[in-house]
Amino acid sequence: MSNSLSELITLTAMSRRWLKKSPILLLAFFWPVAPAVAADDVLPSWNDGPAKSAIIAFVQATTDKSSPQFVPPAERIATFDQDGTLWVEHPMYTQVLYCLDRVPAVAKAKPELAAVEPFKTVLSGNHEAIAKLSMDDLFKILAATLTGMSVEEFRIESKKWLDTAKHPRWKRPYTELTYLPMQELLKYLRDNGYETWIVTGGGIEFVRAFAAETYGIPRWQVVGSSINNKFKLVDGKAQLERLPEIDFIDDGPGKAIGINSHIGLRPIAAFGNSDGDIEMLEYADSGKDAHFEMMVHHDDAKREYSDNR
Amino acid sequence: MSNSLSELITLTAMSRRWLKKSPILLLAFFWPVAPAVAADDVLPSWNDGPAKSAIIAFVQATTDKSSPQFVPPAERIATFDQDGTLWVEHPMYTQVLYCLDRVPAVAKAKPELAAVEPFKTVLSGNHEAIAKLSMDDLFKILAATLTGMSVEEFRIESKKWLDTAKHPRWKRPYTELTYLPMQELLKYLRDNGYETWIVTGGGIEFVRAFAAETYGIPRWQVVGSSINNKFKLVDGKAQLERLPEIDFIDDGPGKAIGINSHIGLRPIAAFGNSDGDIEMLEYADSGKDAHFEMMVHHDDAKREYSDNR
Numbered sequence: 001m002s003n004s005l006s007e008l009i010t011l012t013a014m015s016r017r018w019l020k021k022s023p024i025l026l027l028a029f030f031w032p033v034a035p036a037v038a039a040d041d042v043l044p045s046w047n048d049g050p051a052k053s054a055i056i057a058f059v060q061a062t063t064d065k066s067s068p069q070f071v072p073p074a075e076r077i078a079t080f081d082q083d084g085t086l087w088v089e090h091p092m093y094t095q096v097l098y099c100l101d102r103v104p105a106v107a108k109a110k111p112e113l114a115a116v117e118p119f120k121t122v123l124s125g126n127h128e129a130i131a132k133l134s135m136d137d138l139f140k141i142l143a144a145t146l147t148g149m150s151v152e153e154f155r156i157e158s159k160k161w162l163d164t165a166k167h168p169r170w171k172r173p174y175t176e177l178t179y180l181p182m183q184e185l186l187k188y189l190r191d192n193g194y195e196t197w198i199v200t201g202g203g204i205e206f207v208r209a210f211a212a213e214t215y216g217i218p219r220w221q222v223v224g225s226s227i228n229n230k231f232k233l234v235d236g237k238a239q240l241e242r243l244p245e246i247d248f249i250d251d252g253p254g255k256a257i258g259i260n261s262h263i264g265l266r267p268i269a270a271f272g273n274s275d276g277d278i279e280m281l282e283y284a285d286s287g288k289d290a291h292f293e294m295m296v297h298h299d300d301a302k303r304e305y306s307d308n309r
Numbered sequence: 310m311s312n313s314l315s316e317l318i319t320l321t322a323m324s325r326r327w328l329k330k331s332p333i334l335l336l337a338f339f340w341p342v343a344p345a346v347a348a349d350d351v352l353p354s355w356n357d358g359p360a361k362s363a364i365i366a367f368v369q370a371t372t373d374k375s376s377p378q379f380v381p382p383a384e385r386i387a388t389f390d391q392d393g394t395l396w397v398e399h400p401m402y403t404q405v406l407y408c409l410d411r412v413p414a415v416a417k418a419k420p421e422l423a424a425v426e427p428f429k430t431v432l433s434g435n436h437e438a439i440a441k442l443s444m445d446d447l448f449k450i451l452a453a454t455l456t457g458m459s460v461e462e463f464r465i466e467s468k469k470w471l472d473t474a475k476h477p478r479w480k481r482p483y484t485e486l487t488y489l490p491m492q493e494l495l496k497y498l499r500d501n502g503y504e505t506w507i508v509t510g511g512g513i514e515f516v517r518a519f520a521a522e523t524y525g526i527p528r529w530q531v532v533g534s535s536i537n538n539k540f541k542l543v544d545g546k547a548q549l550e551r552l553p554e555i556d557f558i559d560d561g562p563g564k565a566i567g568i569n570s571h572i573g574l575r576p577i578a579a580f581g582n583s584d585g586d587i588e589m590l591e592y593a594d595s596g597k598d599a600h601f602e603m604m605v606h607h608d609d610a611k612r613e614y615s616d617n618r
Binding site for chain 1: 383460504513514517521527528529530531535538539540542545546547548549562565566569570571572573574588591592594595
C-alpha cells in the first residue's frame with residue numbers, strides 16, 4: 001500500500017445538488033508524516049477532527065444495542081466507489097490503461113487492426129495523440145481488448161497485468177496505490193459487523209480480479225458495469241464468452257439499481273468522490289434513520305494529483 | 310418446516326443430455342418415519358446410502374487440507390435451485406399463486422381491470438378457467454401484480470402474503486413447505502465453510518423476501534429473474550420503481566450467467582431438479598477438479614405431488 005498517495009484526503013462536496021440537500025462533511029483530514037498513534041486508535045491515518053469523530057460516532061451508534069440508532073448486523077451495509085475513492089484514478093482510469101496496454105497483444109493476434117484507427121495511434125506510442133482519442137475510439141479499444149474471450153481467460157489476463165504493470169508516475173503496481181485511510185475504514189467497518197461492498201463504474205470483472213487481495217472484499221461483493229456474456233459448450237466444457245455488448249452501466253442512478261440488484265438492501269453508509277456517486281449517496285440517505293454519507297476528494301497537487309494540474 | 314413434504318426425495322436424472330455427459334447419482338434416499346439418528350449424523354433426514362455418502366465424502370475431500378481435492382474457503386460455493394429443489398412447486402409456482410392472490414387488490418385500485426381478461430377470469434374464482442389461462446394472460450397478471458410499486462413496497466406486500474397465505478393442499482404457510490433433507494444439506498455445507506446461494510428462475514425480490522428467515526441465506530446470496538427498476542426522487546427521497554420490463558431470466562443458460570454476475574466464481578457444488586438447472590450443473594461440472602452436482606426429484610404420489618398426477 002502506498003503511503004505517499006494517502007497522506008492527504010480532502011473531504012468536500014462534489015455537487016451543488018448534493019450540497020443543497022444534505023448536511024455535508026466539508027472537512028480536511030491529514031495524515032501526519034510520523035503520526036502519534038494511540039494503541040486503541042481505530043483509524044490511525046485519519047487526523048483527529050470532525051470527519052473521524054463523525055465516522056466513529058456513527059459506527060458506535062449503529063452497533064450499540066442500547067442505542068436508538070442500533071442496526072442489526074444483517075443490515076449493516078457499507079458501499080464504496082472505487083476509482084478516486086479507494087485508489088488513484090489519475091492520469092486516467094486504471095482499466096483504460098489496461099486496455100491501452102493490451103492493444104499490442106490484440107494487434108498481434110489480429111494484424112489487420114494495426115493499420116486502422118484508433119489502434120494505429122495507440123500502437124504509435126504517441127501519448128499526445130492517444131490523449132486526444134475520442135469516446136468512440138475509446139469504445140472500439142475497450143471492445144477489442146475486454147471482449148471475445150472467456151470470463152476465466154479475461155480474469156487471468158487482467159490479473160497478470162495488475163501483477164506486473166506500474167503506474168507511470170509512482171512506478172508501483174496499481175494495487176499498491178490505494179488510500180490508507182480508506183483501507184483502515186474498510187477494516188474498521190468490517191470489525192464492527194459491516195459488510196463492505198465496492199460499487200464501481202468500472203468493469204465488475206476487472207475489479208474482482210484484485211478486490212479480495214487488495215481490499216479484503218470477496219468477488220461477490222463487487223458491483224460494477226458489465227457486458228453481456230454468452231453460455232457456450234466448448235469441447236463439452238461450459239464457458240461464458242464475453243460479448244462486445246454493454247449489459248449495465250453502474251454509474252449515477254445505475255449505482256442505486258446495481259446495489260439493489262446485487263445486495264438487495266439499501267446501504268446505511270456510502271462513500272464516493274464524484275457526481276457519479278450522488279445517487280448512491282441519496283439512496284443511502286433516503287433509507288433508515290441511521291445513515292452516513294461521505295464524499296472524499298483528493299486534490300493536493302504536491303502529494304497527489306490536482307484536478308487543476 | 311414440513312416433515313410431511315420431506316419424507317421422500319428421489320434422486321434421478323432429468324435430462325438425456327445431462328445423463329449422457331456425467332456420472333449421475335441415480336438413487337433414492339428415504340427418511341424413515343422414526344429415524345434412528347446417530348448423535349454425529351450430519352444429515353439425519355437422509356437415508357444411509359450412496360447419495361448421502363457421496364455428499365459427505367465430497368465435503369470431507371474439499372475441506373481437508375491434506376486432501377488433493379482441498380478447496381480454500383473463499384472458493385467453496387454451492388448453488389441451489391429453489392422451486393422444486395428447496396421447497397414445493399406444486400400445484401404451481403408459489404410466486405404465481407401470489408400474483409393470482411394479488412389480483413383483487415389490483416382490481417380494487419384500478420376498477421377498469423375487473424371487466425377485462427384475464428383479470429375477469431381470475432376474479433371469478435373459477436379454478437378450471439384459471440388453470441387454462443395462456444402464457445400471455447399470465448404475463449399480463451404478472452406485470453399488473455409485480456410492478457408499478459417501489460422495491461420496498463413490493464417487499465412489504467410479498468412478505469405480508471408469505472406470512473398469511475396457506476398452501477391449498479397442506480394448509481400451511483409456503484415457507485414451511487421446504488425439504489428438510491435440503492435444509493440439513495444447506496446447514497451442513499455452511500458448517501463446512503461453504504457459501505450457500507439460491508439460483509432461482511423465480512423473481513429475485515420475491516425469494517429475497519423469505520430467504521434469510523427460511524433458509525438462513527442473506528438477501529445478496531439470492532440470484533434470480535428480475536425486472537428493470539427506475540431510480541426516482543419522490544418528495545426528495547430516492548426510490549427504485551419496479552417497471553413492467555423484463556431485465557433478466559435466470560433459467561437455463563441464464564443460471565450460469567446469473568451466477569457469474571452475482572457470485573463471480575463457478576460453484577463447486579450445484580443442486581437442481583429440472584431441465585432449467587442443467588446449465589448450472591454443467592457450469593459447476595466444467596470448473597475445478599473437485600465438484601459435485603445433484604438432481605433431486607420428488608415424485609412420490611402418496612406423500613408428495615406426483616409428476617403423473
